[in-house]
Amino acid sequence: xxxxxxxxxxxxxxxxxxxxxxxxxxxxxxxxxxxxxxxxxxxxxxxxxxxxxxxxxxxxxxxxxxxxxxxxxxxxxxxxxxxxxxxxxxxxxxxxxxxxxxxxxxxxxxxxxxxxxx
Ligand SMILES: CC(C)(COP(=O)(O)OP(=O)(O)OC[C@H]1O[C@@H](n2cnc3c(N)ncnc32)[C@H](O)[C@@H]1OP(=O)(O)O)[C@@H](O)C(=O)NCCC(=O)NCCS
Numbered sequence: 701x702x703x704x705x706x707x708x709x710x711x712x713x714x715x716x717x718x719x720x721x722x723x724x725x726x727x728x729x730x731x732x733x734x735x736x737x738x739x740x741x742x743x744x745x746x747x748x749x750x751x752x753x754x755x756x757x758x759x760x761x762x763x764x765x766x767x768x769x770x771x772x773x774x775x776x777x778x779x780x781x782x783x784x785x786x787x788x789x790x791x792x793x794x795x796x797x798x799x800x801x802x803x804x805x806x807x808x809x810x811x812x813x814x815x816x817x818x
Contacts, residue, residue: 713742716766718759728755730763732775737817739767741777744789751785760793764816773817781808 709731710717716739720728728746732739741763746755767775779786781800787810791797795812803809 709742716763716770718762718766720755720759728759730756730759732763734767734770734772737771737773739763739770739772739775741775744777756789757793764814767816771817773815775814775816777812777814778809779812781810 709729710719713731713733716734717731718729719726726747727750728744730741730744732741734740744756744759746753764775775795777790777795778801779790781787787797790812793814795814798811798813801809801811
């Protein structure tokens with residue numbers, strides 16, 4: 701977890717972002733933005749060493765709840781194609797892979813979408 705993420709992104713995305721604290725320490729955060737009826741996860745992360753305790757899934761639950769309140773239809777997310785844990789995370793949380801995008805010759809990203817309001 702990079703400390704800068706919290707300070708900068710919480711200012712930028714304050715109305716559609718969640719931070720999970722435990723014992724006064726940040727353990728996980730999700731920073732997202734929205735435009736029209738689409739939400740977009742810029743970054744979701746859990747502190748190294750605290751993985752697979754459902755911290756990120758809990759934050760996603762709150763983000764989806766906020767998205768429904770805002771009448772968004774979908775939430776989008778992306779990760780590096782070789783980021784296995786992130787891919788598993790989005791798939792486990794019912795995000796559907798849309799396509800793989802070539803960012804450069806040595807970098808590919810996967811775009812995910814989850815419909816939350818029909
Ligand atoms: C992706 C990430 C946010 C998941 O955080 P987390 O708090 O560990 O996630 P959860 O505990 O809620 O995981 C829920 C599910 O995701 C999947 N998952 C998460 N980490 C996984 C791993 N290392 N290997 C396989 N599956 C994994 C599993 O299906 C898991 O459910 P299970 O443990 O019951 O099998 C975390 O790995 C992380 O911070 N990665 C670095 C930052 C990043 O790549 N963010 C995503 C792109 S913005």
